[in-house]
Amino acid sequence: MKRRYRVGNVTCQSCVALIEKILKSTEGVIEAGVNLATEELFVEYDEKKITEADFIQKLTALGYTTEEIKDLKTVTFSIKGLHCQSCVGTVEKVISGMKGVDSIVVNLASEKGTVTYDSTQVKLSEMFHLIEKFGYKGERITEEVIDKREEEKKAELKREFNEFLVAIIFGLIIFYISMGSMVGLPIPHIINYDENPKLFATIQLLLSIPVVYVGRDFYISGFKKLRSKAPNMDSLIAMGTGAAFVYSLYGTLKVYEGDFGFVHNLYYESGVVIIALISLGKYLENISKGKTSEAIKKLMSLQSKRANLFRNGKIVTVDIEEVEVGDILLIKPGESIPTDGVVVDGLSSVDEAMLTGESIPVKKIEGMKLYGATINGTGSLKMKVTEIGENTTLSRIIRLVENAQGSKAPIARMADIISSYFVPTVIGIAVIASLVWYIIGTLGLITLNATPSVFALTILISVLVIACPCSLGLATPTAIMVGTGRGAELGILIKSGEALEKTCKVDTVVFDKTGTITAGRPxxxxxxxxxxxxxxxxxxxxxxxxxxxxxxxxxxxxxxxxxxxxxxxxxxxxxxxxxxxxxxxxxxxxxxxxxxxxxxxxxxxxxxxxxxxxxxxxxxxxxxxxxxxxxxxxxxxxxxxxxDKVRESSKDVITELKSIGIDVIMLTGDNERTAKAIAKEVGLTKVIAEVSPEQKYSQIKKLQISGKKVAMVGDGINDSPALTQADIGIAVGGGADIALESADIVLMSKNIKDVPKAIELSRETMKNIKQNLFWAFIYNGLGIPVAAGILYPFTGHLLNPMIAGAAMAMSSVSVVSNALRLKWFK
Missing domain, CATH: 3.40.1110.10 (Calcium-transporting ATPase, cytoplasmic domain N)
Structure with missing residues (x-):
């Protein structure tokens, strides 16, 4: 085993010699070396002969401190086989338990996982191998995989729709045969349950087989998860419809034995209709989920494939992969700019709406920056390439949005905790409720509308089928995906779900003066x-x-x-x-x-x-x-x-923030008189002037100690400590890179007019999440007791398993549809 450590209190070469001597003389240590300049220790040891704690203890006794240097990698990968929040919990639990894994976040809506791990201790392939045992498949995300997944998604949607058609056609036929005579519909005598009970049962059995085949994934996945002690939504469906089919099969055998009374206790129609309705719900849910990542798809589609390159005095059109930093490109009128660079010759206006959300083109002259995927106007430009590939502004935006969409807001933890106990609890409720009703019916305590065994089976199926943890698991990630995606379209980059949630709680916005309230060009x-x-x-x-x-x-x-x-x-x-x-x-x-x-x-x-x-x-x-x-x-x-000229929008922005209940403060290193003159011009009364970068940080902290939830808006290097300390750091685009890295939200428009928009977007997204969670909880909170028969003693009615299946199928669709409303946020 090889390890690297940061060693404290190493002051000279004598310390180096001592540490190396002690470790090399320790049995089990193969190699040890200390770098005095970097204060790093390298140790290779035999785990069978010595533990890490043993040699660390020796160093501690000598007065040296050690901290392991982990070679952490963060990788996002796709996961096949996720059906509900229980699946998410299982994958997260399994992978997080592996040695060397630092953190893992799984997103049900995007069907992706983001794992941070020590590559010296565990490999991604080992993680994939482990989750395969639980019925899931992990795959690294590459451009080829994305294309492949897109094709697979299309094929999967087509397959799901075809399977739904098979299930619903056969289901309706069975439903008509079994229930038609009860509502006065004509049934052929040859299959009438009174005249030909055996044929009546046989036809239903034969017609059910294609539907069971169509729903095979529910049974394969559901029972596999049960065996792994990690039941999920599929397990509930498999158990519920499986019980209906098994009981119906038993009834069919009894009919063949001459017990024709069982012809009234066949549940084939419930099983097939439930599978059909759930298949429809799954199909609609997958269509809706595909729409949540449209923002990423739009951004990716903007990337240029070709470029006009000056080579040996001639212009040649090449693939974008051939372009290198330092190359000179020609941008013709109306063309998309292939990559990031600076203008070296020419004059034009460039539409940067895809970056900033601003519809007015920006004039470009020699020396000005150009960004990949923006659209050149009527002029011709020569540009020198400064960034390519993953280092371009567009690629960084895509990464930021992907990371944000893959992250979890703190509010999601509640759903995670509940989901981890949900399915086992539902199974317990279903079994107990059915047993209780069987005993009640057998003892004659309440008159049932069916035999005790049939009544208990109905209860079991209804509870298992109506309880779906999907809506609970989709409530938060879908809203975050759509909200952050919509933000990116508007030029507001929100880096994480946590930042999105914190922003809605902000009650104080602190503006740096230069470059934010003012234009930043004194x-x-x-x-x-x-x-x-x-x-x-x-x-x-x-x-x-x-x-x-x-x-x-x-x-x-x-x-x-x-x-x-x-x-x-x-x-x-x-x-x-x-x-x-x-x-x-x-x-x-x-x-x-x-x-x-x-x-x-x-x-x-x-x-x-x-x-x-x-x-x-x-x-x-x-x-x-x-x-x-x-x-x-x-x-x-x-x-x-x-x-420094005050931005035209500053006064309106401050007025708008005040109108939505935000306290606004200006914080600046400038002298107090200048600061107050600027403040008066924009309608501000609260000014903190003549503060150093360290004092800006302290002032933010002071506001937080007083109970304020603070957002800091800045654009300079000297703002980064304050941006980091604030509950939410908002960097104005075009500012220093360190400010962009320090911030939680980046405004690409280089203008503070998007500050209130970012707060409103956060509030709308959190409102949407709370709506989703409310309906998910209400749905299960009311649905399960009703399915368990709590209303039967008062109304004499029991929830039909088919209605339970329809309700379960549509619950997830309603949650995703509600989240999609954020696409129209303005």
């Missing part, structure tokens, strides 16, 4: 200096800011480029978070000069007196501008004012 508006020309001040500041990644630095550098100002080289550059930057300009007319560029905190830190210039700065602050002060050699030089 520009220089004022250069104030009493000693030097504007270009001198700009040259000093630009020389320093060229080394910074702050949005304000971008504004300064744009002004530098606009005015074509030459810059000094810089040494000893230092960025002080939340205050500004410092550095030494080299080779100026007066030699090397130390320069400070930042806010008042930075000036105070270096004891630069700017008191007499504060009023001038305050006037600019009151106009909503950010002011940075400049000093050199301990002397104040001047100030630069920068303004």
């Amino acid at each position: 520009t220089v508006t004022d250069i104030v200096s009493h000693k030097f020309e504007d270009t001198v001040i700009l040259k000093v500041v630009g020389s320093l800011e060229q080394n910074s990644e702050h949005p304000l630095a971008d504004a300064i550098m744009r002004e530098v480029n606009l005015r074509k100002v030459d810059l000094y080289s810089v040494k000893s550059f230092n960025s002080i978070t939340g205050e500004g930057v410092t550095g030494t300009l080299e080779d100026t007319p007066v030699g090397d000069v130390e320069v400070l560029v930042g806010n008042k905190k930075l000036m105070d830190r270096y004891s630069i007196n700017i008191e007499e210039h504060l009023k001038e700065g305050e006037k600019l602050f009151d106009q909503g501008k950010t002011v940075i002060y400049i000093a050199a050699r301990d002397t104040y030089l001047g100030m630069i004012a920068i303004a």
Whole structure:
């Protein structure tokens, strides 16, 4: 066995030598090595001679800590044979019990499983082999498998419909033969149960055989699950209809023996009609389930298959698989952009609606980003490829949506727990109820409308057939699949079911200012200096800011480029978070000069007196501008004012959030005066200003401690700690990759107008899930007692097993249909 560990308290090479010596001298350890630089320990040992705990204990006694480094892989695979939530529970229980499996989530609606496991301890093939013993089949998802599964799904739907036709045709004939005379319908004398009871029973038996064959999967799967002690929906159907067929077969034999009274106790029609109705329900359910993943199919269909590539001075059309990073492609008017890249020549407008949900095309010029699957307008573009394959924006979106659709919301855990006990409990209720009614009938305590044995059998069949855990299992995953898929179509990427559920509970939205409430493209508006020309001040500041990644630095550098100002080289550059930057300009007319560029905190830190210039700065602050002060050699030089335009939609978004009961706060590192001026413009009264990234994180935490459910909206690297700390992190598209990774929800539209839309979508999805769960619970909560005969003493009526079968079949269809309503969310 081979293992890797992170080792703590390893301070020098002596520690390395000691650990290696101790382990190598331990019986059973084959090889051991420590890497001081990475603090990693590699151990190979014989499990028959020594356990992991034995050598870990030795290291602990020496004062070293160990933490196993797991080589975890996450794989999504398809699963055949899932019929209900009990199946889901069985697969999850079986795989999670395997050594090396970290987590497993199975989605009934998509018929997929996502497993995270240590590939050194267990293989995916071993998992597949194990679940095969329980009647399921696992298969890795590849493009070929997806295509194969699509074909199989079509063939399966066709087969299910044909089987339903067989079952319903034969079922109706049997139903007519057995029940026709009771309602006055003409029955041929040759098969009349009074005149020819043997032929009457024989014809029903023969007509039932094709239906039993059509429903063979119920029996094969159901009894296999029973033998595995993991009964599911198929087990209930197999037991219920099986009991009807076996009892009818017994009755047929008694008729052949001359006991013609049994001709009235044949249940062939119930068994075949139940199978027909359940087959119909299964067919309709599978059609509905196929529609839940349409969002993924739409996204996949957008991927280009071909590209126009510049090769040896010529344009050649190639398969997309031949395109490499760095290639130059030609995008003709009206064409789909094949992959991600940047414009190197040309001018056009590109329809990015598939990414952002925005219908207005985006103007593209040299240097601007292009995204695969977006549609070029009337111009022609040359683009340089920057990303291909799985690294493209579209592929990342597909992965995000697939992961979200495969995940479970916390609300689903309740259904999981109930489903794990559901089927065994139903079987117990069915058996006990039928026995109780048999005893009641035998003792004559209540007058029954049939013999005790027939009455008890009816109870048994009805309870087994009406109790379906399918609707319970489909309630949550179908709504999550449709909700997250609809979100992706609208440019709202929700990363998980948990994020979807948490979003509906949000009561406070905190906005970062720059890039969210404002456009995120600040520009220089004022250069104030009493000693030097504007270009001198700009040259000093630009020389320093060229080394910074702050949005304000971008504004300064744009002004530098606009005015074509030459810059000094810089040494000893230092960025002080939340205050500004410092550095030494080299080779100026007066030699090397130390320069400070930042806010008042930075000036105070270096004891630069700017008191007499504060009023001038305050006037600019009151106009909503950010002011940075400049000093050199301990002397104040001047100030630069920068303004960031407020987004047109910001005021409307904040008003809309307030209208749906959300408290809105602006959180910014900018000075308080500027922040309040922006807040006033957009209708905000709550502002927290002059906070560093660490303080943003602390402010979010403070709100949470006070009982608030907080969503943080940001787009920058400095927002990532706050995005992670918030109950829900919402990243505005086009922001830094780290912000997109930190967030729970990504708005691809680069605009905050989708924030209220994301909250409303979450609320609608959770409302839909609760509706589904309510009806699933009510259906079973009321259906099972009625099937068990609780109303019979009062009404004299018993639930017909055929009606129970129809109700069970339609319960799942109704749940999936309700979830599909989310496709029309706007």
